[in-house]
Amino acid sequence: MRVLYHHALNPGSRKVRLALAEKGLEFELKAEQVWERRQAFLRLNPAGEVPVLIEEDGTVVPGDGVITEYLDEIYPERQLLGETALDRVEVRRLTNWFDRKFAREVSEPLLEEKLLKRLARSGSADSQAIRAANHNIHHHLEYLAWLAERRNWLAGESLSLADLAAAAHLSCVDYLGHVPWDNHPVARDWYARIKSRPIMRALLSDSVPGVPAPAHYADLDF
Structure with a gap:
């Protein structure tokens, strides 16, 4: 295997x-x-x-x-990057948004300060970096909502790698309790759709010793 x-x-x-x-x-x-x-x-x-x-x-x-x-x-039977060249441009653009921009501004600082420093015993958390990430996430959730209101999935009609990248980053931040879902209902509804898919079940059962997830983390109805 x-x-x-x-x-x-x-x-x-x-x-x-x-x-x-x-x-x-x-x-x-x-x-x-x-x-x-x-x-x-x-x-x-x-x-x-x-x-x-x-x-x-x-x-x-x-x-x-x-x-x-x-x-x-x-394994091309289920394409995640899109069927056409133009589809792939948009999927890659949004995947890069989350893997680079969202990561740099939100998920990486939160994971570094709230989790990795603790696991690696490499110093105390930088509260200023955490505050900046908590501020930045609102912009990203607003953009995600803008996309979700205009498309079936983030990059178009079909679920794609862009949705998986967004879900991967947001699920990590959500595990830390730092996604302000109540302030962004459209983004929350998109996440609820992907959260309810069978592919998310294993992720939602993950746990890190000594770092418990919030009660809503694995709740499909938030």
């Missing part, structure tokens, strides 16, 4: 898990504490980052962007 090295609250890992599940591909999860810099893991991915996918034939595919492009090429 293929293996995915991951961390439970790593958005890239979650995006790949959702993509594998949406394509109906079975896989085994192996948790990797990347801050430990294990030599065996570094031989798989010298960058020392998760996710890393190991195919059944031993093929090593590192990085969430590389993995998701690979999956659409090798």
